[in-house]
Amino acid sequence: MSPARSRRLWRIAAPLAVGAALLAAWEALVRAKGIPPYILPGPALIAESLWTDGPSLLGSLLVTLRVTLAALAAAAVLGGMIALLFSLSRILELSLFPYAVILQVTPIVAIAPLIIIWVREPFLALLVCAWIVAFFPIVANTTVGLNSADRNLLALFRLYDASPVQVLRYLKLPTALPYFLAGLRISGGLALIGAVVAEFVAGTGGAETGLAFRILEAGYRLAIPRLFAALFLLSLTGIVIYLVLDGLSRVLLRHWHESAIEEGEEE
Amino acid sequence: MRGIGKRFGSGLTALESIDLDVGRGEFLSLVGPSGCGKTTLLRIIAGLTEPSKGERHLSLAAESDGRMPFGRVGFVFQDPTLMPWSTVIDNVLLPFRIARRVGPAERERVGIEIRAVGLAGFERAYPRQLSGGMRMRVSIARALVTDPDLLLLDEPFAALDEITRMGLNEDLLRLWESRRTTVVFVTHSVFESVYLSTRIAIMASRPGRIAADLPIELPRPRERALRTSPAYATLCATVSDQLARAMAEEATSPATLTHPARSLSSGRDPRGPVGAGSPLSRTAREGDERSEAGEGGLSRR
Numbered sequence: 001m002s003p004a005r006s007r008r009l010w011r012i013a014a015p016l017a018v019g020a021a022l023l024a025a026w027e028a029l030v031r032a033k034g035i036p037p038y039i040l041p042g043p044a045l046i047a048e049s050l051w052t053d054g055p056s057l058l059g060s061l062l063v064t065l066r067v068t069l070a071a072l073a074a075a076a077v078l079g080g081m082i083a084l085l086f087s088l089s090r091i092l093e094l095s096l097f098p099y100a101v102i103l104q105v106t107p108i109v110a111i112a113p114l115i116i117i118w119v120r121e122p123f124l125a126l127l128v129c130a131w132i133v134a135f136f137p138i139v140a141n142t143t144v145g146l147n148s149a150d151r152n153l154l155a156l157f158r159l160y161d162a163s164p165v166q167v168l169r170y171l172k173l174p175t176a177l178p179y180f181l182a183g184l185r186i187s188g189g190l191a192l193i194g195a196v197v198a199e200f201v202a203g204t205g206g207a208e209t210g211l212a213f214r215i216l217e218a219g220y221r222l223a224i225p226r227l228f229a230a231l232f233l234l235s236l237t238g239i240v241i242y243l244v245l246d247g248l249s250r251v252l253l254r255h256w257h258e259s260a261i262e263e264g265e266e267e
Numbered sequence: 268m269r270g271i272g273k274r275f276g277s278g279l280t281a282l283e284s285i286d287l288d289v290g291r292g293e294f295l296s297l298v299g300p301s302g303c304g305k306t307t308l309l310r311i312i313a314g315l316t317e318p319s320k321g322e323r324h325l326s327l328a329a330e331s332d333g334r335m336p337f338g339r340v341g342f343v344f345q346d347p348t349l350m351p352w353s354t355v356i357d358n359v360l361l362p363f364r365i366a367r368r369v370g371p372a373e374r375e376r377v378g379i380e381i382r383a384v385g386l387a388g389f390e391r392a393y394p395r396q397l398s399g400g401m402r403m404r405v406s407i408a409r410a411l412v413t414d415p416d417l418l419l420l421d422e423p424f425a426a427l428d429e430i431t432r433m434g435l436n437e438d439l440l441r442l443w444e445s446r447r448t449t450v451v452f453v454t455h456s457v458f459e460s461v462y463l464s465t466r467i468a469i470m471a472s473r474p475g476r477i478a479a480d481l482p483i484e485l486p487r488p489r490e491r492a493l494r495t496s497p498a499y500a501t502l503c504a505t506v507s508d509q510l511a512r513a514m515a516e517e518a519t520s521p522a523t524l525t526h527p528a529r530s531l532s533s534g535r536d537p538r539g540p541v542g543a544g545s546p547l548s549r550t551a552r553e554g555d556e557r558s559e560a561g562e563g564g565l566s567r568r
Contacts, residue, residue: 256351
């Protein structure tokens with residue numbers, strides 16, 4: 001087996017082995033000590049609950065996922081546009097950036113109730129909450145990226161009399177792409193957190209209930225295995241979002257950016 | 268007719284009263300220690316930096332409204348300065364893309380130019396897949412693709428190893444000999460400049476100025492064997508001498524410590540604080556020196 005392939009195998013096998021060992025230890029501990037399931041259920045019980053409650057939990061997952069993805073899309077589009085405005089006007093950046101920071105550092109739990117009061121439509125309210133959490137890394141990263149164009153390349157564009165739009169299109173946007181994608185990867189996780197927090201605060205989101213509300217509900221009813229099952233689904237969703245965005249970034253940058261170049265692939 | 272004559276009288280803080288005429292078809296090298304304003308001078312010629320004093324004049328083909336016509340000037344930077352997200356083809360095509368002129372004829376030109384710099388077969392490669400020397404070749408191809416009247420090179424080979432550098436010297440010489448584009452070449456290598464040039468302007472720093480202007484009358488076409496000929500050695504010695512003299516003068520001024528070899532790293536010209544007391548006397552003397560040394564340089568064409 002080539003070293004590159006065996007390394008790739010290890011990358012998958014090693015964490016899986018650790019996970020399996022941890023689960024086994026967990027199960028053994030629960031059985032040996034006789035811990036009641038309403039305190040800490042074993043993995044087997046959680047898996048069983050995942051199987052039986054799966055369909056209904058999956059429906060709730062879809063609700064949460066919809067908020068998350070919509071918020072992420074809004075963060076990508078609006079965040080990118082705000083960054084673009086910032087890069088076009090230094091004054092705009094100087095005067096507005098502090099407010100973006102304020103929005104970012106204010107705990108979403110604290111402002112979510114206000115947003116839910118102000119925005120009548122539940123889906124929209126959740127969306128706004130998740131967006132507030134998710135948009136900042138994209139704005140901050142993309143702004144840096146748009147301002148990072150190579151000085152000599154800028155001079156070259158000037159030499160050939162390029163218009164500002166051409167500089168943006170052929171130079172600044174490609175330069176900013178890796179920064180934007182790095183921001184997007186962070187925002188993916190944050191959008192999910194934002195959606196969950198908003199659901200926690202909003203309680204039942206109208207007719208449809210999201211996964212966060214199912215966690216609350218399971219907690220009240222001491223249905224701890226189901227709580228764990230919902231938690232598991234939530235983590236899984238976060239991981240999948242990360243992997244998808246990471247893959248997207250790799251595909252888009254595979255030809256030229258260091259971050260997307262596999263070890264040992266170098267000619 | 269496309270005639271080139273650049274008149275030059277500028278005074279940036281980095282440059283003091285520089286007069287320089289470059290005749291059409293000349294290969295002029297600017298040699299000097301780092302920090303003497305070679306790069307700044309080159310950027311002024313290109314129009315990338317405005318002189319704070321004096322004026323530059325380019326007589327180029329079809330110069331109508333005072334604006335430089337498209338692609339008459341090619342510029343090669345110290346670094347290859349390629350777009351890492353674009354293939355070799357797209358990098359070389361950039362000037363046409365900016366001019367919104369990407370047709371079959373332009374693509375043809377790009378292909379020819381890539382072959383001319385010896386990169387046939389690498390058209391679809393990305394810069395990171397190329398060696399430093401090959402990247403520099405792409406950069407040269409991009410500068411030449413518009414068939415410029417004037418090619419400006421800013422220490423293009425400074426970061427390359429000796430062997431790659433020799434190879435690129437040969438190639439640049441051949442490209443120039445076949446087209447006779449006017450070239451202004453910034454370098455700090457005496458040997459390189461003597462080998463390539465028809466004329467060498469030696470620069471000194473603080474303030475940046477031209478200390479000597481020497482014609483290089485070596486036979487053409489020049490080949491590798493020239494590097495070992497006595498005439499070449501004599502000229503190298505003369506240029507080194509002049510350079511040493513220029514720097515010795517400078518060493519008498521108090522705030523100066525010059526390391527001619529220390530230049531690879533930054534590539535930026537120190538644009539020091541504005542020298543309030545600009546030495547007019549120096550200008551006069553410098554003018555004398557030029558007139559005695561410069562005659563041969565202007566005799567070509």
